[in-house]
Amino acid sequence: MFCSLCIAAVARNSFTVGCSNFRKSALQDHVMTSDHKAALAVPQHQENKELCDKAVLSKQAAMMTAVRGVSWLIKEDLPLSKFPSQMKLLRECGAANLEFLDVSKDVHYDTRTADELLECLAEQVAEEAKSELTASPYVAVMADETTDITVNKRLGLYVRTVDADMQPKTRFLTNVHVPDG
Numbered sequence: 673m674f675c676s677l678c679i680a681a682v683a684r685n686s687f688t689v690g691c692s693n694f695r696k697s698a699l700q701d702h703v704m705t706s707d708h709k710a711a712l713a714v715p716q717h718q719e720n721k722e723l724c725d726k727a728v729l730s731k732q733a734a735m736m737t738a739v740r741g742v743s744w745l746i747k748e749d750l751p752l753s754k755f756p757s758q759m760k761l762l763r764e765c766g767a768a769n770l771e772f773l774d775v776s777k778d779v780h781y782d783t784r785t786a787d788e789l790l791e792c793l794a795e796q797v798a799e800e801a802k803s804e805l806t807a808s809p810y811v812a813v814m815a816d817e818t819t820d821i822t823v824n825k826r827l828g829l830y831v832r833t834v835d836a837d838m839q840p841k842t843r844f845l846t847n848v849h850v851p852d853g
């Protein structure tokens with residue numbers, strides 16, 4: 673076993689001449705040695721670290737594009753099953769960084785991903801609603817009967833709050849299924 677980092681840093685230890693101890697503990701011990709730590713600090717490895725950081729940022733940017741994609745589908749009242757083709761189109765149009773999520777073809781663009789992203793967005797909206805409700809000195813609740821697209825009866829609940837500048841804000845809170853009424 674060799675350590676390419678130590679070899680590149682021209683260090684002299686068992687991992688630069690070839691370590692014949694193949695136990696996992698030998699590797700664990702090696703990464704803790706001062707030689708290996710010094711090799712990690714060499715500028716060229718610093719460059720590698722910068723490349724890694726850049727790749728992580730690109731993946732985050734790609735994930736943000738995916739989140740915005742889901743958000744757009746919801747705002748336009750489109751089904752989440754359109755998410756894979758939406759992402760495919762964005763990739764074909766050269767949307768920045770999307771290729772960074774393409775680890776194994778389409779794994780990151782299935783509808784399950786869209787469901788999970790939607791759950792994250794919903795959690796965020798719920799958190800915002802909660803903090804608005806907590807911060808508002810007055811809260812008005814509005815309720816109205818409505819039906820969904822399958823004509824099931826629902827009770828729409830809205831709240832009206834005021835912000836720090838006493839500006840009113842109306843927010844949709846939830847949609848309760850009414851089994852009988």
Ligand SMILES: [Zn+2]
Nearest residue numbers: 675677678708
């Ligand atoms: Zn090393």
